[in-house]
Amino acid sequence: MTVSEIRGHHPILTPKAMGEVDRAAIQSGIDGYRLMLIAGAAISACVLEHYPEATGAIVLCGPGNNGGDGYVAARGLAEAGMPVRLYSSVDPERLKGDAATARDDWQGPIHSLADLDWRDSEIVIDALFGAGLDRPVEGAVAEAMMTVVSSELPVVAADLPSGVSGRTGEVQGVALSAEHTVTFATYKPGHFLVPGADYCGDVHLIDIGIPQREIDAHDQNLWLNTPEIWSDRIPEPKLSGHKYSKGHLGVFSGAFSHTGAARLAAHSALRAGAGLVTVLAPASAIASNAAHLTAIMLRNVSSDEDLDALLQDQRMNGFVLGPGFGVGEKTCGFARTIISTDRALVLDADGLTSFKDNAEDLFSAIADGAAPVILTPHAGEFSRLFPDLAADTELSKVDRARMAADRSGAVVLYKGADTVIAAPDGRAVINVNAPPWLATAGSGDCLAGIIGALLVQHVPAFEAAAIAAYMHGEAGMELGEGLTADDLADGILSPSVLFE
Structure with a gap:
C-alpha cells in the first residue's frame, strides 16, 4: 500500500471498536444515514477520480451497512453518468436500517450475485463485507469473488477488501485485491498487517463526520507510527x-x-x-x-x-x-x-x-x-x-x-x-x-x-x-x-x- 503521504496522529481501531464508535455517534444524535451518504459519496468520488476512462461500474453489495455504502456509491456513479450494474449477495428485502434506506434510494435494478458478469474496461466496487468479517468466505459469494479475481478488473474496496480480516489482516479463505481502499473515521489493523496490507492498494482515510471525542473515547492505544x-x-x-x-x-x-x-x-x-x-x-x-x-x-x-x-x-x-x-x-x-x-x-x-x-x-x-x-x-x-x-x-x-x-x-x-x-x-x-x-x-x-x-x-x-x-x-x-x-x-x- 502507499503510505508516503500519511501524516498526523492516527489511532487504529479494531472493527469491533469502530462499531462501538459508530453506535455511540448515532446515539449522540448523529444521523446514521447521513454518515452512510458521505461514505458512499467518497467511494464514488474515488472511482471517478482514478478511473475516468472506465466504461461502467460493477457494484457488489453485501448484507450490512457496508452494502449500504455500495448502494449509495452506485447511485452517485449513475448520477454522474457512469453505467452501473449492482449485484447483491443477499435478498435485498433482508436489508434493515440505513442499508434498507440506501437500497430504497437506488433506482436501478438489483441483480443476484449468482448472475455476476463483467466486461473489459469496467471497474468493480467491493462493498460485500468490509472490515468486520472474521470468518472464512464460502459458497456462492466466494465463487463470485473468484470470478472478480480472474477478471483482473480493478477493484475499489469499501472500508477493507472483502475476505481480509480487519482485526488481524489474515485472508479468510479468499479475498479481493483492491487498487484503492476507501475507509472511514479511523484505520483498522487489517490495512497495515500482512498479508492484508498487500490487498488494500492505496488506502484513503475519509472523515465522514464522526466526532473525534467518540474516537478518543474508544482509543485502544494503537497508532500508526508517524512523527x-x-x-x-x-x-x-x-x-x-x-x-x-x-x-x-x-x-x-x-x-x-x-x-x-x-x-x-x-x-x-x-x-x-x-x-x-x-x-x-x-x-x-x-x-x-x-x-x-x-x-x-x-x-x-x-x-x-x-x-x-x-x-x-x-x-x-x-x-x-x-x-x-x-x-x-x-x-x-x-x-x-x-x-x-x-x-x-x-x-x-x-x-x-x-x-x-x-x-x-x-x-x-x-x-x-x-x-x-x-x-x-x-x-x-x-x-x-x-x-x-x-x-x-x-x-x-x-x-x-x-x-x-x-x-x-x-x-x-x-x-x-x-x-x-x-x-x-x-x-x-x-x-x-x-x-x-x-x-x-x-x-x-x-x-x-x-x-x-x-x-x-x-x-x-x-x-x-x-x-x-x-x-x-x-x-x-x-x-x-x-x-x-x-x-x-x-x-x-x-x-x-x-x-x-
Missing part, C-alpha cells in the same frame, strides 16, 4: 553539549569471522547521533575489527571479568548485544549482567535465540532490573521466545507483540514488513514506511544500532524503538531498491536532521 507520536522525544543537539552528553554505546562483536554485523550496528549508531560508539570484541576479533574502524572505538571484552571492568565506566550507558555474537550461555550471561545494571540494552539476533530454552530467566532478569530493554525479534526469533503466542492463530500480530511486551517487561519491536512496536503498558504502533528492499542481510543490525543510539541519548524505550523503525524506513526509501546494509548504515540521518 506526531514521538516528535517531542527527538534528541536535539545543544550548543553546550559534548560527545559524552550524546551517549556512549557499546556494541558487542562476535568472533574473528563474525564481526560485520556488529560494525553495521556500530556505524548506524554513530550516524544516528550517539556521541561515542565502541565495538566490544573478543581477543580473536580485535585485529579484524581494527582493520575496518576509524571513528568507532574498539575494546577487548572477552570474559565476564572484562565486562565487569567495562561496567565500571558509567559513561557507557547503553549496549547492543546479539548481532553476530553467537548463541550460548556466554550471551545469556552478558545480557543478565547488563540488565542488572542501570544500562539500556538492545537484545537482538543471537541475543534473543540464546534464551530460546530459558526465556523466563530473561524475563525475570528484566523484571528485577531497572534499565530499559528492547527486544527486536523477527518472526522466527519471536517463535523461539514466545512459542505459544506465535502458534495462536486467533491472535493478530499486534496482539502477539502486546502480550510479549507484557510478559517480558521489555519493549518488543516485532520486525517485518508490518513491524509492530509494543510497550509493557499496552501502547503499540504499526510501522508502515519500510520499503520491501529493506529485506536484505544486515538491515536488522543497522536497526539495532539506531535504537541503541537513541537509548543512550536518553530517549524512552518505546519512543526509541518507534523512532528507530521510522528512521530505518526513511533511509531505505531514500536509498532505493538494490540497497545493501552498507549503504543503509551510510544513509542514516540523525533524527534532528531528518525531522527538522
Whole structure:
C-alpha cells in the first residue's frame, strides 16, 4: 500500500471498536444515514477520480451497512453518468436500517450475485463485507469473488477488501485485491498487517463526520507510527553539549569471522547521533575489527571479568548485544549482567535465540532490573521466545507483540514488513514506511544500532524503538531498491536532521 503521504496522529481501531464508535455517534444524535451518504459519496468520488476512462461500474453489495455504502456509491456513479450494474449477495428485502434506506434510494435494478458478469474496461466496487468479517468466505459469494479475481478488473474496496480480516489482516479463505481502499473515521489493523496490507492498494482515510471525542473515547492505544507520536522525544543537539552528553554505546562483536554485523550496528549508531560508539570484541576479533574502524572505538571484552571492568565506566550507558555474537550461555550471561545494571540494552539476533530454552530467566532478569530493554525479534526469533503466542492463530500480530511486551517487561519491536512496536503498558504502533528492499542481510543490525543510539541519548524505550523503525524506513526509501546494509548504515540521518 502507499503510505508516503500519511501524516498526523492516527489511532487504529479494531472493527469491533469502530462499531462501538459508530453506535455511540448515532446515539449522540448523529444521523446514521447521513454518515452512510458521505461514505458512499467518497467511494464514488474515488472511482471517478482514478478511473475516468472506465466504461461502467460493477457494484457488489453485501448484507450490512457496508452494502449500504455500495448502494449509495452506485447511485452517485449513475448520477454522474457512469453505467452501473449492482449485484447483491443477499435478498435485498433482508436489508434493515440505513442499508434498507440506501437500497430504497437506488433506482436501478438489483441483480443476484449468482448472475455476476463483467466486461473489459469496467471497474468493480467491493462493498460485500468490509472490515468486520472474521470468518472464512464460502459458497456462492466466494465463487463470485473468484470470478472478480480472474477478471483482473480493478477493484475499489469499501472500508477493507472483502475476505481480509480487519482485526488481524489474515485472508479468510479468499479475498479481493483492491487498487484503492476507501475507509472511514479511523484505520483498522487489517490495512497495515500482512498479508492484508498487500490487498488494500492505496488506502484513503475519509472523515465522514464522526466526532473525534467518540474516537478518543474508544482509543485502544494503537497508532500508526508517524512523527506526531514521538516528535517531542527527538534528541536535539545543544550548543553546550559534548560527545559524552550524546551517549556512549557499546556494541558487542562476535568472533574473528563474525564481526560485520556488529560494525553495521556500530556505524548506524554513530550516524544516528550517539556521541561515542565502541565495538566490544573478543581477543580473536580485535585485529579484524581494527582493520575496518576509524571513528568507532574498539575494546577487548572477552570474559565476564572484562565486562565487569567495562561496567565500571558509567559513561557507557547503553549496549547492543546479539548481532553476530553467537548463541550460548556466554550471551545469556552478558545480557543478565547488563540488565542488572542501570544500562539500556538492545537484545537482538543471537541475543534473543540464546534464551530460546530459558526465556523466563530473561524475563525475570528484566523484571528485577531497572534499565530499559528492547527486544527486536523477527518472526522466527519471536517463535523461539514466545512459542505459544506465535502458534495462536486467533491472535493478530499486534496482539502477539502486546502480550510479549507484557510478559517480558521489555519493549518488543516485532520486525517485518508490518513491524509492530509494543510497550509493557499496552501502547503499540504499526510501522508502515519500510520499503520491501529493506529485506536484505544486515538491515536488522543497522536497526539495532539506531535504537541503541537513541537509548543512550536518553530517549524512552518505546519512543526509541518507534523512532528507530521510522528512521530505518526513511533511509531505505531514500536509498532505493538494490540497497545493501552498507549503504543503509551510510544513509542514516540523525533524527534532528531528518525531522527538522
